[in-house]
Amino acid sequence: MAMDLARMGGKIADTIVDGVTFTIIVVRLAAASTAMLALSEAVRGAFKYVEGCAKSVDHLADTASGLNVDPAVVSAHQDAATVMRGVLADAEDLSTEAAEMASDFRTAKDEHEADYGPVHEAMTNKPGQIADRTYYSNR
Numbered sequence: 001m002a003m004d005l006a007r008m009g010g011k012i013a014d015t016i017v018d019g020v021t022f023t024i025i026v027v028r029l030a031a032a033s034t035a036m037l038a039l040s041e042a043v044r045g046a047f048k049y050v051e052g053c054a055k056s057v058d059h060l061a062d063t064a065s066g067l068n069v070d071p072a073v074v075s076a077h078q079d080a081a082t083v084m085r086g087v088l089a090d091a092e093d094l095s096t097e098a099a100e101m102a103s104d105f106r107t108a109k110d111e112h113e114a115d116y117g118p119v120h121e122a123m124t125n126k127p128g129q130i131a132d133r134t135y136y137s138n139r
């Protein structure tokens with residue numbers, strides 16, 4: 001009798017561990033999706049800021065040129081604006097990639113829940129004894 005209770009306790013503990021593992025995976029995938037989406041938005045915000053800076057520096061270069069400022073100074077401003085615009089394509093690519101990764105993490109979470117959620121639910125709510133986990137490992 002004591003051996004049966006010990007075995008049953010082990011099975012219950014295994015089921016609890018499996019349930020916790022399932023929940024942790026779902027939470028981590030959701031968190032990864034949220035983090036990647038936040039990164040995408042942060043990069044987009046930086047993109048807009050740098051784009052605005054490039055326009056402002058272009059305006060300063062035009063103003064300086066109109067005021068007959070040394071051509072080297074005007075050229076330096078134009079070069080700075082060109083460099084700023086040069087990173088915009090990379091920033092846009094990074095933002096798009098992060099948004100795609102967020103979607104991939106969300107899909108992985110949804111598919112994990114679809115694949116293992118019903119099993120988790122059935123095991124959690126199963127009346128009676130739970131079979132030894134080795135029984136399920138070959139399925």
